[in-house]
Amino acid sequence: MPENRTPSLPIPMSSPDLTQAERQAVMAVLRTPHLSLGPQLTAFEAAMAERVGVRHAVAVSSGTAGLHLCVRAAGIADGDCVITTPFSFAASANVLLYERAIPVFVDVDPDTGNIDPALVARAAADLAQGGKAARRWLPRKGAEQAGPLKAILAVDVFGQPADYDALAPTAEEHGVPVIEDSCEALGASYEGRTAGTLGDAGVFAFYPNKQMTTGEGGVVVTDRDDWAETARALRNQGRAVGDTWLAHTHLGYNYRMDEMSAALGLAQLTRLDELLAKRDRVAAWYGERLAEIPGVEPPRSADSATRVSWFVYVIRLGAEVDRRALVERLQDRGVPSRPYFSPIHLQPYFVERFGYRPGDFPVTEDLGWRSLALPFSGVMTQAQVDYVCRALQEALRGND
Numbered sequence: 250m251p252e253n254r255t256p257s258l259p260i261p262m263s264s265p266d267l268t269q270a271e272r273q274a275v276m277a278v279l280r281t282p283h284l285s286l287g288p289q290l291t292a293f294e295a296a297m298a299e300r301v302g303v304r305h306a307v308a309v310s311s312g313t314a315g316l317h318l319c320v321r322a323a324g325i326a327d328g329d330c331v332i333t334t335p336f337s338f339a340a341s342a343n344v345l346l347y348e349r350a351i352p353v354f355v356d357v358d359p360d361t362g363n364i365d366p367a368l369v370a371r372a373a374a375d376l377a378q379g380g381k382a383a384r385r386w387l388p389r390k391g392a393e394q395a396g397p398l399k400a401i402l403a404v405d406v407f408g409q410p411a412d413y414d415a416l417a418p419t420a421e422e423h424g425v426p427v428i429e430d431s432c433e434a435l436g437a438s439y440e441g442r443t444a445g446t447l448g449d450a451g452v453f454a455f456y457p458n459k460q461m462t463t464g465e466g467g468v469v470v471t472d473r474d475d476w477a478e479t480a481r482a483l484r485n486q487g488r489a490v491g492d493t494w495l496a497h498t499h500l501g502y503n504y505r506m507d508e509m510s511a512a513l514g515l516a517q518l519t520r521l522d523e524l525l526a527k528r529d530r531v532a533a534w535y536g537e538r539l540a541e542i543p544g545v546e547p548p549r550s551a552d553s554a555t556r557v558s559w560f561v562y563v564i565r566l567g568a569e570v571d572r573r574a575l576v577e578r579l580q581d582r583g584v585p586s587r588p589y590f591s592p593i594h595l596q597p598y599f600v601e602r603f604g605y606r607p608g609d610f611p612v613t614e615d616l617g618w619r620s621l622a623l624p625f626s627g628v629m630t631q632a633q634v635d636y637v638c639r640a641l642q643e644a645l646r647g648n649d
């Protein structure tokens with residue numbers, strides 16, 4: 250059957266890819282009395298650990314929750330410094346604020362948008378030196394009580410792993426762990442190694458726009474027994490191994506993943522290779538079509554990214570393009586699009602708390618102003634991709 254040339258509008262920004270198998274798996278849970286801390290959770294964690302190739306997978310209620318647990322496992326607390334990136338989804342920096350730590354931002358690589366390891370090395374050395382050297386990297390405000398460097402938190406932006414081999418010597422030299430925010434990178438690999446395993450712990454997220462979904466959910470993956478134990482205790486109200494239901498060794502949270510979500514996750518994980526292949530195919534369609542459109546640049550990847558796991562499809566606009574007008578013209582044609590990312594250091598609460606200003610991280614800001622995410626999911630049809638690209642071409646032509 251030929252594909253319909255004019256897809257129904259509007260085209261969604263993202264869509265989960267669900268089948269009868271997922272629906273049956275969730276319904277089966279509802280026929281049992283086990284809705285939390287049951288067999289689905291155990292099975293999902295075992296399957297995830299096996300798939301990623303780690304000793305431990307600890308499923309949680311969101312990617313943000315998983316990152317927060319890693320921050321707690323690393324012992325990050327009041328005033329501790331953590332080097333991280335301002336070009337990310339806000340959650341990767343927010344989890345540091347939850348513990349009143351100080352995010353020490355460094356700028357990113359202009360090609361990949363990932364944290365620049367050379368800047369990480371310089372920032373770590375200067376922080377260790379203290380005084381005037383350290384102040385070059387600390388925010389203008391809110392860092393009067395800056396403590397020692399406690400960790401590096403890198404983000405695998407848009408499904409492409411950061412440069413971990415270049416980050417490792419800095420982490421080693423300063424004796425700090427690396428937390429990998431791989432929430433956008435399930436299925437990616439770096440120099441042949443699996444995303445999520447490239448630091449002391451990695452975190453995947455399962456919001457409906459991610460490579461696979463559990464509705465809400467996330468997972469911490471690690472080979473570190475101590476971190477896994479902490480994550481297990483803290484997600485479950487601080488109950489340590491051996492604690493009874495009303496005994497709480499630690500200050501914990503309710504970050505548990507319920508059984509319906511775990512069952513959905515297990516069914517999606519079984520299909521992961523298919524899900525990733527479908528996303529690859531859609532990205533390839535975009536790549537072909539966009540090559541014909543002047544004024545837009547397709548995503549770039551580094552050679553070290555031996556597999557990019559397509560999370561979003563983010564193009565870069567030429568400096569002459571008025572992005573706001575373009576977004577409106579696309580919207581008029583039934584095509585949603587989204588500026589991606591809005592730099593974290595310029596979010597209002599970061600400006601208020603730390604005194605950041607435009608110009609502080611120029612590469613991040615340039616990427617932030619020029620990037621545009623197009624509709625993307627594994628269930629997009631070729632006709633939909635063609636339609637989006639035609640709309641983009643027309644909308645760009647209307648640009649003066």
Ligand SMILES: *Cc1c(COP(=O)(O)O)cnc(C)c1O
Pocket residue numbers: 311312313314337338340341404430432433454455456466467
């Ligand atoms: C999706 C995402 C998260 C976590 O998101 P949740 O909505 O909490 O699951 C964290 N960091 C990045 C970079 C993300 O894209």
